Amino acid sequence: MPDKKKSAEFYKKLHTQLEQDTTWPAAYLYKFIVTKDAEKIKELEEIFDNMGAVITTKDSAKGTYTSVSVNVRMNDPGHVIEKYKEVGDKIKDVISL
Template sequence: MSEANNPEEFYAKLKSQLQNTSLWPAEYLYKFIVPTNKEKVDTIEKIFDNMGAVITTKHSKNGKYTSVSINVKMKDPEAVIDKYQEVGEKVDGVISL
């Protein structure tokens, strides 16, 4: 997921796609890439704390970036989008896929 020039339009499209492709509540897989920094990874993990999320991290080949994958049961498309927005607001330099 790339937040292009118009985030509102992007999230509206994502919400529509999620509503049309899944029965909610549903498992959802988030993927984020951040510059390798323990504080940034910890911030992402805290956002999903106490949700029963399965979180895995993997460093890039040269160690410059860390990918964070989060598999978690979400109640509806709006909740999915809220988490993307929260991560975007709290973690500088994050790339959402």
């Protein structure tokens, strides 16, 4: 249970920061790290499909992990957080930066 409380506090703080620092709608840059797995990268791409997202990937030096950057126009802070949660729910062992 503590993880859910910590998550809720994190997202509340993020929402407040995004609301204060950004004029919406705005471009938002998501950054994720996944194990080098074509299926996980495909799942990430599908989550942002049909949103006009620009997605770039870069493999780590040893080729074990892949960094995925997603630049996409979002409507509001709530929408940004919804996508973070969707990624976390659908993709195992993803790291959100």
